[in-house]
Amino acid sequence: MAQVLVTRTYLPELAEYTALLEGIWQRGQVTNNGALVQELEGSLAPYHGTEQVLFAGNGTIALQLALRALDITGEVITTPYSYVASTTTILWEHCTPVHVDIDPVSFCLDPARIEAAITPRTQAILATHVYGLPCDVDAIADIAQRHGLKVIYDGAHAFGTTFRGRPLLSYGDISTCSFHATKIFHTVEGGSMACHDEETHRKLRLLRAFGHIKDDHFLAGINGKNSELHAAMGVVMLRHMPAILERRKAQWARYAEVLDGSGVQLARVPAGTDFNHAYFPVIMPTEAALHALLAELAKEDIHPRRYFFPSLTELPYLSAAGTCPVAEDIARRALCLPLYHVLENGTIDHIAARVRAHAR
Numbered sequence: 001m002a003q004v005l006v007t008r009t010y011l012p013e014l015a016e017y018t019a020l021l022e023g024i025w026q027r028g029q030v031t032n033n034g035a036l037v038q039e040l041e042g043s044l045a046p047y048h049g050t051e052q053v054l055f056a057g058n059g060t061i062a063l064q065l066a067l068r069a070l071d072i073t074g075e076v077i078t079t080p081y082s083y084v085a086s087t088t089t090i091l092w093e094h095c096t097p098v099h100v101d102i103d104p105v106s107f108c109l110d111p112a113r114i115e116a117a118i119t120p121r122t123q124a125i126l127a128t129h130v131y132g133l134p135c136d137v138d139a140i141a142d143i144a145q146r147h148g149l150k151v152i153y154d155g156a157h158a159f160g161t162t163f164r165g166r167p168l169l170s171y172g173d174i175s176t177c178s179f180h181a182t183k184i185f186h187t188v189e190g191g192s193m194a195c196h197d198e199e200t201h202r203k204l205r206l207l208r209a210f211g212h213i214k215d216d217h218f219l220a221g222i223n224g225k226n227s228e229l230h231a232a233m234g235v236v237m238l239r240h241m242p243a244i245l246e247r248r249k250a251q252w253a254r255y256a257e258v259l260d261g262s263g264v265q266l267a268r269v270p271a272g273t274d275f276n277h278a279y280f281p282v283i284m285p286t287e288a289a290l291h292a293l294l295a296e297l298a299k300e301d302i303h304p305r306r307y308f309f310p311s312l313t314e315l316p317y318l319s320a321a322g323t324c325p326v327a328e329d330i331a332r333r334a335l336c337l338p339l340y341h342v343l344e345n346g347t348i349d350h351i352a353a354r355v356r357a358h359a360r
């Protein structure tokens with residue numbers, strides 16, 4: 001069996017990509033809001049539920065720009081169960097991350113615990129739609145409204161998921177996405193920011209490009225742009241998204257079928273969610289079972305990943321992170337199984353059988 005990693009980048013036929021490169025060469029414009037960036041932003045609108053979508057250099061800078069655009073300078077309530085970037089971006093913006101524990105079923109920030117963490121310095125909630133499944137967006141919106149807080153969703157995994165008929169990337173004051181090569185939709189490196197009002201859109205756009213338009217300087221911005229070559233990959237990828245989403249749905253169902261009744265905790269898809277099947281997480285009964293499974297699969301050159309480990313409360317450079325026992329426990333037992341378009345059914349069955357064997 002060939003090496004099996006947790007994911008594999010979807011690469012379209014080279015000719016499809018080079019056809020767009022020819023246009024770039026003809027126009028001679030390779031960056032700075034070129035034709036393909038504009039085309040991509042237009043095509044991304046239905047996936048974000050708003051016309052106010054901006055293509056960014058990556059999902060990390062998108063989060064930083066979101067915090068900046070909303071003038072967040074104080075405490076940000078956030079999840080300890082996410083990729084490290086959702087906490088480090090808060091630190092890079094000189095804000096204070098305040099970790100609130102997660103719900104053990106949804107793996108997302110537990111709204112029932114948010115209010116106890118609000119202080120006079122709290123300005124925002126930054127929550128991740130973990131594995132592409134929705135946070136409790138109603139409860140979070142309600143808390144935010146009652147306490148005058150902004151809501152930023154880290155939707156790095158959420159591309160293609162809809163909740164109650166709306167793209168998941170349309171919730172919150174700003175929603176960001178990652179288009180990294182490991183993601184379900186990618187532009188090699190890239191990301192997006194989506195918002196719903198002209199002022200925030202204008203600010204994000206300015207901040208993304210050094211804060212000036214020609215010789216008029218408005219804000220201290222940064223370089224958060226992306227190029228025509230990256231946009232070209234996105235334009236091509238969008239053509240394949242329906243097939244990619246279909247394929248993953250079938251693969252996900254296959255894992256779920258084999259693992260049904262095995263005793264490992266699987267992700268639960270909330271009612272009203274049309275899920276993108278971006279990841280297939282399993283929560284092993286113990287950390288020892290996880291290590292035993294990893295060791296056995298490694299011998300066969302199969303490599304699931306510990307998404308997300310450690311809990312972000314356990315980052316060595318966070319001095320006063322507090323503790324979030326649910327996230328810390330889940331983080332020790334969670335694995336994402338390999339899932340990508342060319343993963344064969346036989347391999348899925350094989351991996352699922354191995355997981356089953358370690359489930360008790």
Ligand SMILES: Cc1ncc(COP(=O)(O)O)c(C=O)c1O
Pocket residue numbers: 058059060061082083085086128154156157177178179180190191
């Ligand atoms: C939850 C989450 N947030 C943020 C990021 C950062 O995105 P990027 O790698 O595009 O900077 C990632 C992905 O790597 C992620 O998984």
